[in-house]
Each structure stands twice: as structure tokens, then as C-alpha cells.
Amino acid sequence: MVRMAALVLGLVLGGGSLAQVLRIGVVGPMAFVQGEHTWYGATLAAEELNRAGGVLVGNQRYRIELVRVDTNEMTSVTDAATAVERAITAQRVDFLIGGFRSEAVLAMTEVAADYKKPFIITGAALDGILAGRVDRNYERFKYLFRVSPTKSSDLARTSLLLLGEVIQAVRRDLRIERPKVAILAERAAWADPLVETASRLIAAPPPQGYGAEVAGTWRPSATATDVTPELTAIQRAGAQVIFTVLSGPVGVPFGRDWGRLKIPAAAVGINVEAQQETWLKATDNLGAYVATLNTLAPAVAITPKTIPFITNFQARFKQFPIYTASGAYGALYILAEALNRAGTTAADAVVRALEATDYTGPAGRIVFDKTHDVTWGPGYTTGLGVQWVEGRMQAFWPRNWRVGDRVVSYAGVRPYQLPPWVVEAWRR
Amino acid sequence: MTSPLRIWSLPWALRYLKHEVLALPGRTAALLFVLFLLLFPLFSQDPYLLRVLTLTALFALYAASWDLLSGYTGQVSLGHAFFFGLAGYASAILGRELGLPPALTIPSGALLATLAGVLVGLPSLRLRGPYLSLVTLAFPIIATGLIFLFPRFTGGELGLSGLPRLGQSRLEEYYLVVGIFLLSVLFLWKLAGSRVGLFFHAIREDEVAVRMVGVNTVRYKLLAFAVSAFFAGLSGGLHAHYLRVAGPDSLSLFNSIQPVIWSVFGGIATIYGPVAGTFLLFPFLEALRVAEELRMLAFALLILLVMRFLPQGVVRGVLERLEEECPRCKVKNAFTRKACRACGVPLHLEAREVKP
Structure with missing residues (x-):
């Protein structure tokens, strides 16, 4: 009789407490800043949600429990896939968020699809992670979503808009009607389509193109430690603007050499190294005036949630958040809202609820398209153009960005500034 | 009077x-290992454990293939991932373009790797030692470059995904991979112990001397390259279909160095050494996931300690x-025996003082 009562009590207590926990796996390369910030972003969101009483699913409240999954994906894709299978089967996670290296995310999402576990990607950019999978094989891959970054073709679009902004500044401030643009892109497959599009767009007449001239294309290695030859060639070619397509460590030597040689051409485009808060230190302050696309910038309110997120993040982790942090933070809220709407934790119902997401997070408004990718554009998620001015990162885009009859501006965005040595060299 | 035992009869097998x-402890351990692999699913069908063992078997075959070329024949390959990755890509592309099942595309990929092995072997015939190793190191780098050059065909940095599964469940995949692994390792072991294996050994020790006695060393070196590349390719094809992704990571330097670590850890020029090395190190690295920050450090420390105290590898050191x-x-003979099991000679003769 006593044993029976104990058994019932155990079932009620044990079963009850188990049912009130949602286990969410946060996956990423935890030894690297991208993985670490994924974890930080998710932690911040989980703490906020739990403080507010957890997630209401049906008429039951769930507490969020995060499971840290170090994928080691920078070294081994096999390791990453195994880590996800371990998280699902041994650590019993119900949902997954994170992932950074595209190839590893591909393998990890295969495992998640095998187990029908929703996986919200927060760090990998290549289009092919979702396009060609969710649309072509919906039943298998419907569990995959991406909240950040915007897919690589959209990142390319943003970087070209930033280039347009700088070409405008050259026309306005230097009175050069047909500026010359040099393309400096690292030698990598992902950069090829961007180089091709940029070449076409730069030379095309307005309004489709920029009505400028291509001074030439230079392709250093992504790990080059010196880009002086390329930069001096660009200077000789008479370029006023350098369109950078750099994701690798070459970004740092570029910034250092460009500032040291005072190359009279404004640098804008993609430079992943310049997105980090350590940029000026890494370039001995020579990287000032470099412009790149980014997700967040200090004191720029993309949405009402941006500044509180940055403030809380910095107070808690003493670092400026990178895009995987805002991505993971948003992903957890999106998941919580979807669970709430679905009223159940059953994966298929949660997927349907996720598809109906319309969430405004720190980096923009997130609505999923038909491939479950984050929608890019005015009124959705756009990204930012940032520039290093006066010792800090400052946003310059979108500012009075006209799309159809809309004008997009974020509070805290200042006008783009040409480097003073560029102005001095070209002012007539 | 009893009649002589017929070979392959049950009494003969028992004897x-x-x-x-x-x-012998070594052979007993090998038997227990095979039984463990075949019977493991009776005790646990945990998908994660099955995955770890499946991947370990895959990589153990990969390491054994490296051992045949580098341990036995002395042609130290630092670019073995070339064969591994090439076969994975070939299998993926053949499957996608021709719609063939993995049962056909994986062996085709392995055959292509064999061809690649001969092609890598040809220029390598004029090179020896570190120069040969550097040339082999270049091949996966060239292959990665080619992959990035034709992204539409190879998937570029992302690789090719959505490859068909090896089996319907982790259990099916486990038995398929373990079966192929056991048969392949048996073949490699028999080959290494045969007359051909003897030539491989001899080429490593003194190639000029082998040529002096009239052996065509070129043919044997190319054979070693081809056989090694075939089995590396076989494991590469299985790996791609197991992960369901064939990507540039399969050609990475890390993937080329891994079989070297496993083989040296287990003991080179043995075939069973690399197998044991992989079956010790790969699950050990998995177990270390509980201490994420110390994982790689503890792994490196273990290898250092083994190399310090058992420089000939774990298996040889223990045996x-x-x-x-x-x-x-x-x-x-087992170390417990006092006299030889074949000729009866006492084994532990203690040195006695001889009085004049």
C-alpha cells in the first residue's frame, strides 16, 4: 500500500516536473565567438522568458531549459552531426537553435530532419541550406527555419546598396560624375556571384545601375597577410571607391594597409572582421572609416527592442553582441510564441505556428518566406551599413532609403563620411 | 585409433x-572485439551509441587503408583525405546525375579513388620520404580548389546534400557498415600477411635491396596505392551517405591527419593497430563531450602519454x-605459460649463476 502510494506520488511529481520543462539545444562552435554569442543570446532570452513565468502552451506553463551543444563544427562536420544526434537522443532536447558553418549546418539539419525536430538556424548564411530543400522536399525539411543572418544573396543586395550610398557621397562631395570602383574580393566561391553582379551593376546606367566605372577586380586570398600590391594597383587605377567582399582574416591586413598607405579610395562592402568590436585594436586604429554591412550597431534603434537588447546583453556579458546573439535571442522568442499559438509541443503543429510568425526582434521584423527563410527588405529585416568613425562603430544606412513610396530610416543612423584623405586627394 | 581431423569440420574448428x-591473449581480444561488434545491438540500440560505433568502424577502415600504404609500404601519405573525399563526391554526383542507388555508386566511387590512387602513385614513384608526403598533401588541396571552381556541379562550399541513406534505420546502417568494415579489414590483414605484404614490408625497409633481388617495386608500390585508395574511397563513400552530405570538409587537412594519429596511436604496420587506435580514440573523444572545454586538451594529453610510454603504439606495447x-x-605464447605450447621449451629461464 505504502509502495503503491509512493509510486503514484513519484509519477505525479516526477511526471509533472518533467512535463513542465522545455529542453532546447543551443548548437554552435562554443570555442569561437559565433558559438559563444549564440549561447549568450539564447541564455538572455531564456532568463527573460523564465522570469516572466515561462512559456504558456495550452494551459500548461513550461520552464525553458537550455542545453549547451558544442558542435566543434569549425574542425569537423562529422563531429557536428554526431553532437546533434547526441543532443536529440541522449540529452532529449525538443527543439534546436544555432549553427554557424554552412556545411556543418547542412549535416546537422539532416539529423534534425531524421528525428523531425524543429531547428532554427541563427548563424549560417548560404542560400542552399533552405532553398532547394524546404521547397523541394517540404515533408522532410519543413522543420528548418532561419532567423539570421539574411541569406547570402540578400547580404549581397545589402552590400550593393551600401556601395550605392558611397558612390552617391563621392558624386556629391567630390563632384565626380562617373566614379571609378575597384572590386576587392577574396578568392572564394561564395564571392564569385557577388563580384559578377557588382561589376554589372556598377557600370549599368541609372536607375537600374550606378552609372559608374569598374576600375578592375582584385582577388587576394582569404587568409592573405598583406594586400599592399592590390591596394597600390587600385590606387594606380584611379579608383575613388573600393568595394570589399571579404569574410576571412584578410579583412584585418586590408584595413591596416589601406589606412597606413592612405589609399585615396573609400572602402565599403562586406568585411566581416570590421563587424567586430575589436576592429580598431586589430588594425592599430588604421581601420578608421572602413564601412561594412552589419546586423547591429551601438545606439541604432532598428526596432524598439534593439537598444534594450544591446544594453542588457552588454550588462550581462560585457561584450557587444554579434549577429548570432541577436539571432538566437530572437529565435527563442519566436519559438516561445509559436508554442503558445500552437497550444502543443507536437513538432508538426509547432512548425505550422512557426510558419505564421510575425515577430519584431532586436535586428528587425521576422516573417518567414516559403522556404522558411527570413524575409529581407524594407519593413522586414534589412541589416545595417556601419562605418568606423571617431573611434566607434556608427551606422550610416538605411537613411532615407527610398523603396517605392516607402522611406526607410532607423533612429541613430548618421550620414556616411568619406575618409578625409580621400576628400583631399580628389576634391577639385 | 582416431582418424585425422577434417579441416573445416566442427571438431577441427573447436580445437x-x-x-x-x-x-593467445591478442587473438582472444580480436575474437571478443568481433563478437562485441556483432552482438552490441542485442544489448543497446541507442541511436547515438550506434552512430558512434558506425562512424568508428568507418574511420577504422580508413585508418587501416592508410596503414597499408604508409605503415607497410613506407609511402607516408599526408593527403589520404583525397581518396576519402573524392569517392564521397563521386558517389554523390553519380547518384544525383544517373539516379543510381548507393549500392552501385559507393563501389564506383571507390573504384574512381583506386584510379586516383594509381595517378597519385605515378609521380610519387620518383619521390621518397618527406618529398612524397608533401606531394600527397597537395592533392586534397587541389581537389578543394576544383570543387570551388565548379560550384554548380559540386555544391561549392556547401557541398552536396540529400544523399540517399545507407539503410532504413541506424541499426541497418550499423550492420551494413560493420559488415563491410570486418570483411575489408580481414582482406587487408590477409594481404598484409601474404607474400605481397612481405614485399610491402621489404620496400619500406630497403627498396634498393628489393630491386636487387629482381622484384618490380614500381608495380608493388602502385598496387599499395591502388588498394589503399580503394578502401579509403570505400569508407569515404559510406561516410558521405551516412552523413548524407559530401562536402569540402571531407578533403580537409584535419581529415588527412586523423588516420595518421589513429594509426600511430594503435601501432603502424599491423592493420589491427589502426583499427584498435580508432576504436580507442574515437569513442574516447566522444566520451569527452561531457567536459567540453577540456576535450581537445585531454585528447592531446592521452596521445602524448601513449607516445611517451608506448612509442610502438598501444596494441604492440600491450601485446x-x-x-x-x-x-x-x-x-x-601467452605470458602465463611456463613452457612453449608447440615445442615445450621452458619460457621463463632465469639466469643461473654458473659456478666454475
Whole structure:
């Protein structure tokens, strides 16, 4: 009789407490800043949600429990896939968020699809992670979503808009009607389509193109430690603007050499190294005036949630958040809202609820398209153009960005500034 | 009077088991290992454990293939991932373009790797030692470059995904991979112990001397390249279909160095050494996931310690302590025996003081 009562009590207590926990796996390369910030972003969101009483699913409240999954994906894709299978089967996670290296995310999402576990990607950019999978094989891959970054073709679009902004500044401030643009892109497959599009767009007449001239294309290695030859060639070619397509460590030597040689051409485009808060230190302050696309910038309110997120993040982790942090933070809220709407934790119902997401997070408004990718554009998620001015990162885009009859501006965005040595060299 | 035992009859097998297998710790361990692999799913069908064992078997075959070329023949390959990755890509592309099942595309990929092995072997015939190793190192780098050059065909940095599964469940995949692994390792072991294996050994020790006695070393070196590349390719194809992704990571330097670590850890030029090395190190690295920050550090420390105290590799180091060779008839004996099991000579002769 006593044993029976104990058994019932155990079932009620044990079963009850188990049912009130949602286990969410946060996956990423935890030894690297991208993985670490994924974890930080998710932690911040989980703490906020739990403080507010957890997630209401049906008429039951769930507490969020995060499971840290170090994928080691920078070294081994096999390791990453195994880590996800371990998280699902041994650590019993119900949902997954994170992932950074595209190839590893591909393998990890295969495992998640095998187990029908929703996986919200927060760090990998290549289009092919979702396009060609969710649309072509919906039943298998419907569990995959991406909240950040915007897919690589959209990142390319943003970087070209930033280039347009700088070409405008050259026309306005230097009175050069047909500026010359040099393309400096690292030698990598992902950069090829961007180089091709940029070449076409730069030379095309307005309004489709920029009505400028291509001074030439230079392709250093992504790990080059010196880009002086390329930069001096660009200077000789008479370029006023350098369109950078750099994701690798070459970004740092570029910034250092460009500032040291005072190359009279404004640098804008993609430079992943310049997105980090350590940029000026890494370039001995020579990287000032470099412009790149980014997700967040200090004191720029993309949405009402941006500044509180940055403030809380910095107070808690003493670092400026990178895009995987805002991505993971948003992903957890999106998941919580979807669970709430679905009223159940059953994966298929949660997927349907996720598809109906319309969430405004720190980096923009997130609505999923038909491939479950984050929608890019005015009124959705756009990204930012940032520039290093006066010792800090400052946003310059979108500012009075006209799309159809809309004008997009974020509070805290200042006008783009040409480097003073560029102005001095070209002012007539 | 009893009639002589017929070979392959049950009484013969039992006697063989008793006198030739169970009499030696090394062979007993090998038997237990095979039984463990075949019977493991009876005790646990946890998908994560099955995955770890499946991947370990895959990589153990990969390491054994490296051992045949580099351990036996002395042609140290630092670019073995070339064969591994190439076969994975070939299998993925053949499957996608021709719609063939993995049962056909994986062997085709392995055959292509064999061809690649011969092609890598040809220029390598003029090179020796570190120069050869540097040339082999270049091949996966060239292959990665080609992959990035034709992204539409190879998937570029992302690789190719959505490859068909090896089996319907983790269990099916486990038995398929373990079966192929056991048969392949048996083949490699038999080959290494055969006359051909003897030539491989001899080429490593002194190639000029082997040529002096009239052996065509070029043919044997190319054979070593081809056979090694075939099995590396076989494991590469299985790996791609197991992960369901064939990507540039399969050609990475890390993937080329891994079989070297496993083989040296287990003991080179043995075939079973790399297998044991992989089956010790790969699950060990998995177990270390509980201490994420210390994982790689503890892994490196273990390898350092083993190299310090058992420089000839774990398996050889342990076997040398467990088995003893008879000074007269050279038959191996368990360390517990006092007299040789074949000729009866006392094994532990203590040095006695001889009085004049």
C-alpha cells in the first residue's frame, strides 16, 4: 500500500516536473565567438522568458531549459552531426537553435530532419541550406527555419546598396560624375556571384545601375597577410571607391594597409572582421572609416527592442553582441510564441505556428518566406551599413532609403563620411 | 585409433579455437572485439551509441587503408583525405546525375579513388620520404580548389546534400557498415600477411635491396596505392551517405591527419593497430563531450602519454607484455605459460649463476 502510494506520488511529481520543462539545444562552435554569442543570446532570452513565468502552451506553463551543444563544427562536420544526434537522443532536447558553418549546418539539419525536430538556424548564411530543400522536399525539411543572418544573396543586395550610398557621397562631395570602383574580393566561391553582379551593376546606367566605372577586380586570398600590391594597383587605377567582399582574416591586413598607405579610395562592402568590436585594436586604429554591412550597431534603434537588447546583453556579458546573439535571442522568442499559438509541443503543429510568425526582434521584423527563410527588405529585416568613425562603430544606412513610396530610416543612423584623405586627394 | 581431423569440420574448428585462438591473449581480444561488434545491438540500440560505433568502424577502415600504404609500404601519405573525399563526391554526383542507388555508386566511387590512387602513385614513384608526403598533401588541396571552381556541379562550399541513406534505420546502417568494415579489414590483414605484404614490408625497409633481388617495386608500390585508395574511397563513400552530405570538409587537412594519429596511436604496420587506435580514440573523444572545454586538451594529453610510454603504439606495447615468443620455435605464447605450447621449451629461464 505504502509502495503503491509512493509510486503514484513519484509519477505525479516526477511526471509533472518533467512535463513542465522545455529542453532546447543551443548548437554552435562554443570555442569561437559565433558559438559563444549564440549561447549568450539564447541564455538572455531564456532568463527573460523564465522570469516572466515561462512559456504558456495550452494551459500548461513550461520552464525553458537550455542545453549547451558544442558542435566543434569549425574542425569537423562529422563531429557536428554526431553532437546533434547526441543532443536529440541522449540529452532529449525538443527543439534546436544555432549553427554557424554552412556545411556543418547542412549535416546537422539532416539529423534534425531524421528525428523531425524543429531547428532554427541563427548563424549560417548560404542560400542552399533552405532553398532547394524546404521547397523541394517540404515533408522532410519543413522543420528548418532561419532567423539570421539574411541569406547570402540578400547580404549581397545589402552590400550593393551600401556601395550605392558611397558612390552617391563621392558624386556629391567630390563632384565626380562617373566614379571609378575597384572590386576587392577574396578568392572564394561564395564571392564569385557577388563580384559578377557588382561589376554589372556598377557600370549599368541609372536607375537600374550606378552609372559608374569598374576600375578592375582584385582577388587576394582569404587568409592573405598583406594586400599592399592590390591596394597600390587600385590606387594606380584611379579608383575613388573600393568595394570589399571579404569574410576571412584578410579583412584585418586590408584595413591596416589601406589606412597606413592612405589609399585615396573609400572602402565599403562586406568585411566581416570590421563587424567586430575589436576592429580598431586589430588594425592599430588604421581601420578608421572602413564601412561594412552589419546586423547591429551601438545606439541604432532598428526596432524598439534593439537598444534594450544591446544594453542588457552588454550588462550581462560585457561584450557587444554579434549577429548570432541577436539571432538566437530572437529565435527563442519566436519559438516561445509559436508554442503558445500552437497550444502543443507536437513538432508538426509547432512548425505550422512557426510558419505564421510575425515577430519584431532586436535586428528587425521576422516573417518567414516559403522556404522558411527570413524575409529581407524594407519593413522586414534589412541589416545595417556601419562605418568606423571617431573611434566607434556608427551606422550610416538605411537613411532615407527610398523603396517605392516607402522611406526607410532607423533612429541613430548618421550620414556616411568619406575618409578625409580621400576628400583631399580628389576634391577639385 | 582416431582418424585425422577434417579441416573445416566442427571438431577441427573447436580445437583450432582452443589451441590457436584462445591460447593467445591478442587473438582472444580480436575474437571478443568481433563478437562485441556483432552482438552490441542485442544489448543497446541507442541511436547515438550506434552512430558512434558506425562512424568508428568507418574511420577504422580508413585508418587501416592508410596503414597499408604508409605503415607497410613506407609511402607516408599526408593527403589520404583525397581518396576519402573524392569517392564521397563521386558517389554523390553519380547518384544525383544517373539516379543510381548507393549500392552501385559507393563501389564506383571507390573504384574512381583506386584510379586516383594509381595517378597519385605515378609521380610519387620518383619521390621518397618527406618529398612524397608533401606531394600527397597537395592533392586534397587541389581537389578543394576544383570543387570551388565548379560550384554548380559540386555544391561549392556547401557541398552536396540529400544523399540517399545507407539503410532504413541506424541499426541497418550499423550492420551494413560493420559488415563491410570486418570483411575489408580481414582482406587487408590477409594481404598484409601474404607474400605481397612481405614485399610491402621489404620496400619500406630497403627498396634498393628489393630491386636487387629482381622484384618490380614500381608495380608493388602502385598496387599499395591502388588498394589503399580503394578502401579509403570505400569508407569515404559510406561516410558521405551516412552523413548524407559530401562536402569540402571531407578533403580537409584535419581529415588527412586523423588516420595518421589513429594509426600511430594503435601501432603502424599491423592493420589491427589502426583499427584498435580508432576504436580507442574515437569513442574516447566522444566520451569527452561531457567536459567540453577540456576535450581537445585531454585528447592531446592521452596521445602524448601513449607516445611517451608506448612509442610502438598501444596494441604492440600491450601485446609485447601479454605474449612471448618461444626462443626456439618462434611460436607466440601467452605470458602465463611456463613452457612453449608447440615445442615445450621452458619460457621463463632465469639466469643461473654458473659456478666454475
